[in-house]
Amino acid sequence: MAKAETKMKVMVLSGECGLSASEEEEEKQRMLEMHAIDVVTTMGPGYKGPNLHVIRGYYLAKAVDEVKIYVKSYREIWKKTDVLKTARLLHQLFREVVLYVGVENIVHMMTDNAANYVVASKLLMEEFPLIFWSPCAAHCINLILQDIGKLQSVCSVVEHASGIINILAHKNELRAMVTSREWVSSAYAKYSKGKKFVESVLDSLFLEECAIIMRMSEPLVRVLRMVDGDDRPSMGYLYDDIHHAKEEMLRRFQKRKAKVKPFIDIINNRWDGQLYRNLYAVAFWLNPQFQYDANIMDKHMSIISGLLDVLEKYAHGNLPLQSKITSEMKLFRNAKHDFGRASAINNRTFMPPGI
Template structure:
């Protein structure tokens, strides 16, 4: 992986990192401040790294999406046919949000939100009242160069729509000097603008599935590559489902996603990761919808084997074992972990537009339902999910202690609904045992 950045001394640096099963390892930093970062120069730099690590040890290289890095990726794949290159997924999702942010309807709403938040945070008394009405919570402000932040800011302000409107009709506000000056009147007019709130709700409902994908790929807990293919398709399906009767509204959003997905994502690589993810492979309903992924898988395996017929034959045999759940793939531990939900995929829970929580019933091994609640905190660059509801009672009844493992899994049903299960386990002599048994 290559990560370009500029330090406090305005030096242009490129960090090289290696990801392996044991984690991410820092390799080296190169100062390229004194040279023009042409594709040819970067290619020589990357080539040195490839040869140092060893071509046989590299499967995939990731850089940002700039044109010179794209050219480098092509040159590397030409010289080293077994290596895959793709741009940073989080960067690509950010570019999708940037393109969406250029739509006139979105620009107007973001500008409107910026005007409201700028007035609040530039004046002490309005800021005091806002915090009073929101219970001490902050409203995230749009940022001109941080595209995802703008859409998260729309979600933030929409969540406090009623509080803001109550604030500007509050008698102490109405009688204050702020309510009587020109800027204050404009602020009140903006907050009470019904058309703005309607349009804000529409954009939040359309963009929220995509923001959820960004949170998934931008998480540090676990690799999300095996979930991206499904997440992108699920996001598009959800956007179209939300606007079945207003397809013209969602079409520009879908077109932007498709253009980036087709032009910049290495779809075969993500299709392969999807196919090799047990979470999806053993769910017939999901695999039937994405049968075309087998084509991407074969393309990737052929490129990886690169004419090595014995290796290609061995891989094909392993694919059959995996697909048919034979040998080690049919062991109890492998089966139980098929639907294991990564920590960051708590974002997979569909949150209603403008809300920051969702409730559901999860059944334990004894068949007892537990009413759980996934909520999104409103602090930090990217709010993190947390779990509540009957969670505290669950912990007490199961007598959980430090070191125990709790697994929450989600299962798709034929009627399209989701069924959730929760399993608590404790480790004895190197093996995990269910606490319910």
């Protein structure tokens, strides 16, 4: 048995297990192979290597035991290093970061949307009132799409067939294929899965439901791409993009409001209960792309209250400072002084607010 173990080591050292060395390790590999040859010569003539049953039996079991021993050596360490992500512990971790960075240097904090993170962040804002917190926008949009996926009307479509997107994207070609002489005479057409596939392709109601789901979800996917991308900071655009997505969904199904209502309700529930924050309202109001578009601003006059809440919060009760901020808001709103320059006007819709 000792010879068999040596033989196994030789196989590994000589590269017979299928692994190849990188260019940087070629020299090392050659040395290992020479050593392997030396080991083989010590085995003597007539040696037979272990068969398949021995390798997958004895040697595999031995390797598993070695791994178990290795894992066991770390168990004591787990007790010292692993912790539960309770709200209290997360609050302590966040607090350490805030104190290290400096409260005066932090305006906005964003975390996961899980309940323990929400509680921890609320505790942090109670201790440091000048810090704003919001859940991750991309995570919230994903949760909205997950909620939509749980609707019975959506579930039934998904269960009806897989590969919905491919069917929709190529439905004309697929219809032509499943009605062709080649398909009808092929073996695929006789299988149960093939018959179900044909039923799905030719089922006009199914295709219509698929199209509705895609047209309903597409505006939300665009928002997800925006908040999850690196093209521009999303803070100044999220408020408008969410409302624009809802308006687009209502416009697409204006004659079928009952169809779109469950989708809108899901968005409103997540937006009102989790994602909307006064800081998003401020970023929207301060974005020149929206500020000077009367059609947009007139629909969202309610954000002024959130804007004032943020400004008063940072004024610390300093009335002269509040008056100064109010006067500067008027300059910005009415495009006075530098806000009225030709360069500022020309770049309202092209240049991100931060720039």
